[in-house]
Amino acid sequence: MELWYTEKQTETFGITAKIRETLVTEKTDFQDLAIIDTMEFGRMLVLDGMVMTTVKDEFVYHEMVAHPALFTHPNPERVLVVGGGDGGVIREIMKHPKVKKAVLVDIDGKVIEYSKQFLPEIAGELENPRVEVIVNDGYMHIHDHKNEYDVIMVDSTEPVGPAVELFSRGFYQGIYEALREDGIFVAQTDNPWFKADLIQSVNRDVKEIFPIVRVYCANIPTYPSGLWTFTMGSKTHDPLAVDPNAIPDIPTRYYTPELHRAAFALPRFVADLVK
Template sequence: MELWYTEKQTENFGITSKIKETLVTEKTDFQDLAMIDTNEWGRMLVLDGMVMTSVRDEFVYHEMVAHPALSTHPNPKNVLVVGGGDGGVIREVLKHPEVEKAVLVEIDGKVIEYSKKYLPEIAGELDNPRVEVIVNDGYMHIHDHKNTYDVIMVDSTEPVGPAVELFSKGFYQGIYESLKEDGIFVAQTDNPWFKADLIQTVNRDVREIFPIVRVYGANIPTYPSGLWTFTMGSKKYDPLQVEEASIPEFETKYYTPRLHKAAFVLPKFVEDLVK
């Protein structure tokens, strides 16, 4: 008998993957969590029926959350990651030696626990001495830490359940206040095929708060439609003004200095969404 996992990405469309083994299923205090081992993508974290990460393609998302912002800010000493309990963004953040402290605030401690157990390739840096892990509400953490961080990264699920607040204008205003005077923030902002309205709303809200706003994209095959967007808000530094030669080389699988500016070149229909 074959066992398959299907994520319904809309009412009429989904992706499916053959499963070797179901490693864990649990209803946490915040969401339905599953860790499965698939034939095509390896071990996979699923929250509320949505793929969060897989061993095979995780590097794209985690690199593209972390490196464009950190390569734009000239001295990102203090970095906050909201969400991201799998540890992938933290792993990428630590590749930048100028980062003195990386704080992870994840609301669901079970995500951290099971990621350490089943996704060591992704979560392996969560015990690094440069990292502080806090199990708490990222929304409240932002509002309790004014003028604290050089870079803030929002690695959230889609806007359902505990992540709804992380797509609100009030949250973006709180991020602005939590950043230092030359701070940068970046958030994943879903896909333009099924969530065009979300991208437009986020872009509008962030533009009302930050003087510099840029949207960029990446290809992530296990995410809805495969085409994913990220939105960056900056108080001072423009990622399009970064010189390629100033970006240091470090070990990556997707992001490169040459890709940095290229990622901000959007397909016409996506460009039209954020004009």
């Protein structure tokens, strides 16, 4: 008998993958969690029926959350990751020697626990001495830490369940206040094929708070539609002003100095959403 996992990405569309083995399923205090081993994408973390990451294509998302902002800020010593309990963004942050301290705040400790056990190639830097892991509400952490971070990265699920507040204007205002005077934040902002309204609303809210706002894209096969957007808000530094020749070579599989600028060149239909 064949077993298949299907993520229903809209009411009329989904993706499916053949399962080799189910490694864990648990209803945590916050969400339904599963880690499955698929034939095509390897081990896959699923939260509330949505694919969060897979060992085959995770590098795209995690590199593109971390590196554009860290190479835009000239001295990112203190970095916060809200969400991201799988540890992939932390792994990429640790490639930057300027970062003295990275703080991970995820509301669901089970995500962290099972990622360490079943996704070690993603979660492997969570024990790094430069990393502090906090199991708590990221929304509240932001509001309790004013003027503390150089860069804040929001690695959230889609805006359902505990992640709803992470797409609110109040949250973005809290981020602004938690950043230092030249701080930068970046958040994943879903896909333009199915969530155009979300991208527009986020962009509108962030533009009301940050003087510099840029949207960029990456291709992530297991995320809805495959085309994913990220929104960067900056108090001072513009990612488009970064000289690619000044970006040092670090071990990546997707991000490159040339791609740093190219990712901000949006398809016209996406650019139209954020005019």
